Amino acid sequence: MKLTQTRANKGEKLQKVKLSEALLSPSSAHGGLYAPSKFPLITDALWAELGELKYSKFALKIIKMFKFDIKKSVFKKAIKRYKNFDDGKNPVPLKQIKKRLFVNELYHGPTRAFKDMALQPFGEILSSLAQKSRQNYLIMCATSGDTGPATLKTFANAKNIKVVCLYPANGTSEVQRLQMVCMQGSNLKTIGIKGDFDDAQSTLKSLLADDDFKATLKKQNLNLSAANSVNFGRILFQIIYHAYAYARLLKQNVIKNDEYIDIVVPSGNFGNALGAYYAKKMGAKIDKIKIVSNANNILTEFFNTGIYDLRGKKLIQTISPAMDILISSNIERLLFDKFGAIRTKELMDDLKTNKFYKLSNDELEQIKKDFEADFASDKKCEKYIKKYAKKGYAIDPHTATCFKMAKSKNTTIITSTAHWVKFAPSMLKANKLSAIDEKDGLNKLANLYKEKVPHTINSLFNAKILHPDVVEKNQIKSSISEWIKR
Incomplete structure (x- = not known):
C-alpha cells in the first residue's frame, strides 16, 4: 500500500509514495501531508481472532494488513520498545470505571x-x-x-x-x-x-x-x-490502540458483534482522534468519535458548524496545555478522506489566505456521521478531577475534559492521554491541596491516590x-x- 498527497489542483496526477518515503520526508505537494486513500477491512471473524492476541502481536497483525514496504522484522523490533512500559505485555490497560464506561490508559510509557x-x-x-x-x-x-x-x-x-x-x-x-x-x-x-x-x-x-x-x-x-503527527508514521501506531480497545471489549463480552461503541478523545492536533476514525474505517464498530476541547474550542466550532475560523482567535493558556492549540494539522487528513485532494487544497488555501474556511451543508453532514464535539472549561475539569479522586482514581486535566461527553447509550471508551504526575499544580488546585513546591505537591498527590511518583519524574528536580x-x-x-x- 502507498500513501497519497492530501492536496492537489484539478487535473493533477496524485503523487503516491511508499511508507518508507513518507516517514523520511513527510511533507507532500502544495504544503500538504500524506494519507491512505483506502484501508484494509477487518471482518467480524478476524476481530474475534485478533481479540485473542497480546498487544504486540495484535499490532504486528494490523500493520501487516497494510502491506507497507518496510520489512516485518523492522516493525517487530520497533514493537519490542513496548517492553519498556510499565507492563510490557499490556502497555495499554483498559480500565472499567462504570458499567458501560472504560478508560484506555495510554500513559504507561517512559515519558508518561x-x-x-x-x-x-x-x-x-x-x-x-x-x-x-x-x-x-x-x-x-x-x-x-x-x-x-x-x-x-x-x-x-x-x-x-x-x-x-x-x-x-x-x-x-x-x-x-x-x-x-x-x-x-x-x-x-x-x-x-x-x-x-x-x-x-x-x-x-x-x-x-x-x-x-x-x-x-x-x-x-x-x-x-x-x-x-504530520508524519504518518505516528498515526499508524495511533490506529492500533483504538482497534485493540474495541477488540478487547469483544473478547470480554462487554459488547456483541452487532453493538457499537463511542470513543471520547481530548483533542488538540487531532492525531489521536484521527487514529480512532481510521480504526472505524478498518471495521471497528465505532458509532461516534467525540471530540472534546478546552477553552481553545476551535474544533468544537468546526465539528458543530463546519466553520474553521482563526480570525480574531488568540490562544488561551489552560490547565490542559497539550490541548492549547488552534491549528490542528490532522484535520487535513480527515478532509482528504471525506472530500478528496482537490477540495482539501481549496479549504487549506482558504485557511492560509483568509484564516477561515467553511464546509457546505452536505460536507458538514458527512462529518457529523462520525463525529460529535464539545468543550470543557478549567473549572469543569477540576470538578471531574476532584470527583474521581474521591473514588480513588486519578485523571489528569486532559483526560478530565472527556467526562463532559462520557454519557451515551453506547459503551464508551475515554482516551486517557497523560499521567497526572505531569500536572501537579492543576491537580493540587482541583483537590484543594497546597504544597511548598512541585516535588512536595507530587508527594501529597501520591498519598491521596495511594500511588508512587515514578522515579523518572522525581529525578527531574535534581537533574542538570x-x-x-x-x-x-x-x-x-x-x-x-x-x-x-x-
Missing part, C-alpha cells in the same frame, strides 16, 4: 504520555531506515508538552539521527519542561521559543518547506524529517539543565543552523 505509544516504535523504525540508506537525518518536532519529551526519549543517542525539539517557553507544565531541558543525548537539542504552540508548529512546517534551510542541512550531510536556550521565533532557524555545525 500517550505519545510514547507511537513515538517509541516510530523512533526505532526511522533510525533503522536512516541507517539502511546510509544517510543522516535531522528530526524536527514542535510540542505543546508531550510530543517533545517522547521524541527526545525515543531518539536519544540513535545512530544517524539528530533531533531538534521546539516548545513554547511558558506553554507547558513544569514537569514537561524539565523532561525536555534535562534530556540527555549528544544528538539532541531543545529550544524554548517566546510564543505559543501554534508558533512552534508553524515554524516547523515552514522549515520543512524551506529550501535554504535544507541546503544548509545538506552541507552538514543532513536530510530533514519530522516527528510530529542541559538545554537552557529560549529564543524569539525569528531566531529559531539560525539557532538550529549554528547547533548542527558544531
